[in-house]
Amino acid sequence: MRVLIISDIHANLAALEAVLADANGQWDYVWCLGDVVGYGPDPNECVALLRTLPHLCLAGNHDWAALGRLDIRTFNADARKAVHWTQETLTQESIAYLDALPTTFVIGPYTLAHGSPREPVWEYILDPLIAALNFPHFETPYCLVGHTHTPIMFKLVSDRGDTDAVQPVYRSAQQLNGRRTIINPGSVGQPRDSNPEAAYAILEPEKMIWEHRRIAYPISVTQTKMRQIEMPERLIARLEHGW
Ligand code: ZN
Helix, strand or coil, rough: CCEEEEEEEEEECHHHHHHHHHHCCCCCCEEECCCCCCCCCCCHHHHHHCCHHHHHHHHCCCHHCCCCCCCCCHHHHHHHHHHHHHHHHHHHHHHHHHHHHHHHEECCCCCEEECCCCCCCCCCCCCCCHHCCCCCCCCCCCCEECCCCCEEEEEEEECCCCEEEEECCEECCCCCCCCEEEECCCCCCCCEEEECEEEEEEEEEECCCEEEEEEEECCHHHHHHHHCCCHHHHHHHHHHHHH
């Protein structure tokens, strides 16, 4: 069995389609770690495409923002503008789908959350210290998260809680070695690690084999749609720079 791991699509249909084309059907199931919508121009299209796939999906902070479930005063002005546009654009069908998403999921040796096991919708696991603080908050060996839009692994390397950050090596399948690990596949639709290519991963869940991947997608297709709906220029420009 192979699982396509995706996160932070952010309503970027061109990026999601590129990931699906690159993965080429060589998977049995999709695990999506949240933020299907927000920022991008295709929220309904991304929800609809996801719904055609055998999958499970978690709720992200932007999904909740689009549902009006949280106070977006902490979002910056550009993000708020994108939230308002998304709220006006989502169909009842898309809203019903997003409304039903859970915040965490446990499957075999894997715990899934959008942000972190400690604060599933909100917390950013940006560094080994924050990762270390999260290991006591899940029981399985492995935890998969998104939210930072940066592919990385945090491995617990001692009983005292020492945690190492391991940078991704793309298209190189690696055996998870039993050490407790928090793994982020990166973002499909808005990468923030200075690499504009869509990020995803393939997991063989029983064999515990993980592979980080990147794939180029037609960024200008998404940018043109964003200009047509008058999204803030900063949100449009960031896609080609990966931040
Ligand atoms: Zn996100």
